[in-house]
Amino acid sequence: RLYKDLAYLFGLVTPREDYAEEAAQWLTLLREKLGPGRHKILELGVGAGHNLSYLTNDFEATATDISPEMLELCKKLNPGVRLHQGDMRDIRLGRKFDAVLIHDAIVYMLSGDDLRRAFATAAAHLEPGGIFITGPDYYRDTFAGPRLEHFTRSNEALELTYIEYACDPDPSDTTMEIIFFFLIREKGQLRIEHDRHTTGLFPRPDWIMLMQAAGFAVEPRMITSGGAPHELLVGTLSQVP
Structure with a gap:
């Protein structure tokens, strides 16, 4: 529901300014890997486009998402970005880019096959030497759940108190x-809505193995997100399997 009928709350749940710190590090990393120039980038699972909005001054951007409601939000924030609706596991745009990005939408890959297909999509949109950047919120190896987050924020129309509870009901599977x-x-008036998402939770070695199987040489890079350390996985496409 957060990406459908409750999508209008997204700007309060994750405000654009919350992405500034991390996006600056993605920008630095892209510049390091691609060099100067207005390179072409593709973001899969762009959501509302908050992270991407910090990159569009420097790069020519195209983006996809499975949710039409989220694409509408992205369009308002990033009017110059080419947008396409589709699933990152199978969308093919028929174009090549200098870099492909998957930000937090990667968490909705629930199986090893889902990850494999998402990585294959990234590879399909790159020439050899192209760059792929992604990074999960959690690894199974290090997830110390359950965890609880809550806050209250408001805008001119409403006040939102948000509560998020993350847990791993079955440590033997690949989801949380x-x-x-x-x-x-x-x-x-006060009303209460709720939503429940199943997301992926994989061991770190599985991420690296599946990226390598898709043709990427993988380089882990540490950044900070919300003041906390966060690992990105940076792939350079050496070959298309």
Whole structure:
């Protein structure tokens, strides 16, 4: 629901400014790998386009997402970006790019086959030597759940109290659950909505193995996100399997 009928809350749940610190490091990394110039980049699973919005001044951007509601939000924030609706596991645009990015949407890959297909999509849109950057929120090896996050934010239309609970009900599989509660105060009335997402949770070696199987030489790079260390996996396409 967060990406459909509750998509209008997204700007309060994850404001654009929350992405500034991390996006600056993605920009530095892209410049390091691609060099100067207005290179062509593709983001798969762009969502509302918050991270991408910090890159569009420097790069010619194209983006995809499975949700039409999120693409509408992205269009408002990034009017110059070419947008396409589609699933990162099988979309093919028939074009090549200098770099492919998958930000936090990668968490919705629930199986090893899902990851394999997403990485194949990235490879299909790159020439040899092209760059692929992604990074999961959690690895199974290091997930110390359950975890709880909550805050209250408001805009001119409403006040939102947001509660997020992340847990791993079955440590033997490749998924975890994130449960959201939205307490929405609008026009003097309070209503409560909820949403439940199943996301992927894989051992770190599986990520690297599957990227390598897709033809990427993998380089882990540490950045900070929200003041905390966060690992990105940077792939250079050596060959298309």
